[in-house]
Amino acid sequence: MPTSSASPSEGTEAMNTLRDVGEFGLIRRVTADRVQPGTTLLGPGDDAAVVEARDGRVVACTDVLVEGVHFRLDWSAPDDVGRKAAAANLADVAAMGAVPTALLVGLACPRDTPVETLEGIASGLWAEASSAGAGVVGGDVAAGPAIVLSVTALGSLEGRPPVTRAGAKPGDVVALCGRIGWAAAGLDVLHRGFRSPVAVVGAHRVPEPPYAAGPQAARAGATSMIDVSDGLLADLGHLAAASGVTVDVSTSALVVPPRLVEVASALGVDPLEWLLTGGEDHALAATFPPGAVPEGWTVIGGVTEGDAAVLVDGAPHEGAAGWDHFAG
Template sequence: MPTPSTPAEKKITLAALGEFGLISSVTAGRTQPASTLLGPGDDAAVVAAPDGRVVACTDVLVEGVHFRFDWSSPEQVGRKAAAANLADVAAMGAVPTALLVGLACPADTDVPVLQAITDGLWAEAAAAGAGVVGGDVAASSQLVLSVTALGSLEGRPPVTRGGARPGDVVAVAGRLGWAAAGWAVLARGFRSPVAVVGAHRVPEPPYAAGPQAARAGATSMIDVSDGLLADLGHVAGASGVVIDVRSSVFSVAGRLADVGQALGVDPVHWILTGGEDHALVATFPSGAPEGWTVIGSVSAGEPAVLVDGRPYEGGPAGWEHFSP
């Protein structure tokens, strides 16, 4: 994939600046949250963990697989990389506190590109109340970002995938189907509608909804990274239950309806199977808290995810990296 570059007279590459020069340029003057006790600049960072536990997760984003520079700006790539991890922390019912970033790229990568990626990482971390506390840089034939997110449970037990019980309701917070519709638009060579394309470039996870769900007694939770049905399949399998989603409860936004009509796709398919919106879906023993929408129910039986009482027949349930 093409990599954005600056005009030749202004071009500064990583080889010219060096690893430590890059680190200095992307960390100088940054503001950290109170949870960062020691930030970048030493052998390791120190992050507060008041209740003695740390939630931790990692995602790897590879150029040409997870992002393309002809589709997204470097800053958008950074925001997306951060959001994918911060949403996982929120899905455990935790509050994000810190990011660690591993960057591998060719030596001739333009420094302004890397600075813009880190600007995006810092901006998204700040939006979730977290800091970027450290990382590493290495040489590679292509650009790869590895982001580790940390979070605090604030004294609560983690909300896992394995706690859903028969009789629970299933509810979602955040938008669904927008990122998949944006990908479909970009894949066909278009760049609008801007709102739909923007959803693919920069997801908007409802970070605060994770801790809110935990406080409301959520029995299980997961973020929608691969597709609603696919990710609910992880919950059904871990919990040993049947989850039935009601398609009639989904309200299709006008923009999604327009894109679906233009591309010949039922937008409900994007809502049910599209990933990368990083909405949160959870189960609750009674009604869902404010801001959550009930979309289904949990019952006893062999683990399965159904749509309107039947297996979904509209295609794959979501994204699978190693499927043929």
């Protein structure tokens, strides 16, 4: 992409690329003067990091973001890309009912990538990790044909059992915390060649997962939980399959924000589809016994006996349920 290489007309300073500074020069730049949380016992600079695990268990997950697939540098600033890469993983930790503690980052990119771009990505990673109480404790850098970020997140269960996808029971209610539909709306706007409304486009660039809601749900007795990354129906489908239950979503409980109504009207689409099938907002969906739903969560449906399935207002949803990397 144009933003991945420096133009000769941009001057000597703009030619400050990864080729110029090298792997270790880049690492020094992106780790200097960074503040680690108390859970980081040994940060970047050695063969491996050391992260505290007080109860002897570590929650771990990995996600990969590929330039041209998950992000475009003509749509998002480098800082946005870093925040998005971190958020996708930190939300998975929260969805287990855990508290994020650390990120490990693998980066591949062309040798002529401007250092400024990589420093921006690193700043976004550090900022998002810090917002969740975690640190960036290590990683690796390699040359590649495009920018690829592989982020591993670690988390602490703080003595609690993990909340998996497999615990939903008939009679439970389904609840949601965090926004949905916004990132999908922003992506549609960008695909149409627009850069506004800023709030909608910004939701695609940088998600806002409710990190604290994961441990909150675990403490409240959530029976199952999942990060909504591929679409509400698609991800509830994973939960239903793991639990062996039917999940029924009530559209009357899904409030379409006025801003999304306006954007949908301008684009000629149904905004409810963004809420049902749009991904990358990284809200949390969970099931709870009746009466156990904590503050800040909204009940959007229920769990019944039956084949593993997701219904919408009692009927199967027509069309795709969400994003599938390998469909088509």
